[in-house]
Amino acid sequence: MSVLVLIPLWALMAATHTQVWSADSCTCEITNLEQMFPHDKLSSAERDAARCNGDVTKQKATELDSLMLGLEIRLPQLLADLRMLEQEDDGELYGALSLQVIENELTELTMLINKLNVVTERHRGLVTQSNQQLQDLQAEMKQMEIYDTMQVVKRQQTNQRLKRDLAQCRTSEDHPTTMPTQPAHGVCPHGQFVNVTRPRVYTAGEYPGSYKYGAWGRDPKPAAGKESWYWMVMLTSGNKYGHYVRQYSTLSALIVGVSVPGNVQISPSNPTTNTIQGPNVVLYGDALYYNCYNKDAVCRFNLTDKTVSAEQLPQGTRFNSKGNFCHLDECYLYTDLDLATDESGVWVMYTSTQDYGNLVLSKVEEGAPPTLSQTWRTSLYKQAATNTFMICGVLYATRFVSKDTEEIFYSFDTATGEERFNVGINIAKMSTNIYSLNYSPADQMLHAYSDAYMVSYKVLFM
Structure with a gap:
């Protein structure tokens, strides 16, 4: 009796075979004529x-x-x-x-x-x-495409072309997209704030990779002879505290890391009386404004006579890292108070127990000590934002979108009291987190301190 063995695999593969018969077994050798896929080349x-x-x-x-x-x-x-x-x-x-x-x-x-x-x-x-x-x-x-017998790669390329054509169609003149709603604004000599450029300055300065938290910028009201100076404050103790202001005579000096005249010391060490607490500091009128150490108060350090004075914030103001800026993955330490500058001077943003965590804005008047004048209350929950800044009397807030993008999503006009949650201006980030963000009316720039890097953006008006 003859034995017949059927192997369906022969119908699917180009192969040669050799059969060896014996009384109780059948052996079949199969040789694949196709080339082996080069996994090593793919890796x-x-x-x-x-x-x-x-x-x-x-x-x-x-x-x-x-x-x-x-x-x-x-x-x-x-x-x-x-x-x-x-x-x-x-x-x-x-x-x-x-x-x-x-x-x-x-x-x-x-x-x-x-x-x-x-x-x-x-x-x-x-x-x-x-x-x-x-x-x-x-x-x-290209060589590996010959192994794509199911033409998966070709179909993916076709799909990509279709998606690209669809995107171009949507942005064509025949299909205009709706522009983002423009933010409200008060009386501003530059016009209406409409956008920011991509980064104009990006530098690690003289401390690359060090001092994750800090702030930098220009004095909008500089002392005589300091019109071109830049300043920087780094939190040198546990990303919480700082005790000096570092000055640079030009932007190029800051980029290459040549500090002249150097440091102006506020306190001898960290933490102690008059220590800077948190990264949200600003320089205005040759004085540094910051969150006083272990207090719900605004400190003012005069760089000329080296004196410190303070103004107590309203009772119930959150401090000591209890009212921080946050996003889903992280809260920024000791950002309870955010100081800001604009064309009219200095502002402070904070939150309190009476306002249930919503952002409060107060105008800081110059003097020793500084004083608070008018106060505004918003409906923005502070921990839903990552930063705030002021332009022409308008408060703007940002939120974390991705490691590459921050969005200016909120505005509050102090002239009209109007709030908007749909500003829709994106900021292209150079690092994941922006720990301080401040506007300088001296050059209409946004200065960001981002994971130990100093980044600036030109503000565009219309």
């Missing part, structure tokens, strides 16, 4: 793609822009100082002093140019390397 391509993503980041792209901006600002100032020196004829007394100033400026400028050359050379090599990596990856992926 290598995935590693190369991951390495390329790590090498090419938006931070590196913005680093060059920041250095160029510093150079763009610093050169006209140097030319102006040179013209002033040429006009001086005072028996060489002030001319010698001017030469010393210009020599210092040239030193800073040389350091900035050297850093710019290093970054440019590094970026040139990165572009060449990344271009080669992309070409190699493209060639490897």
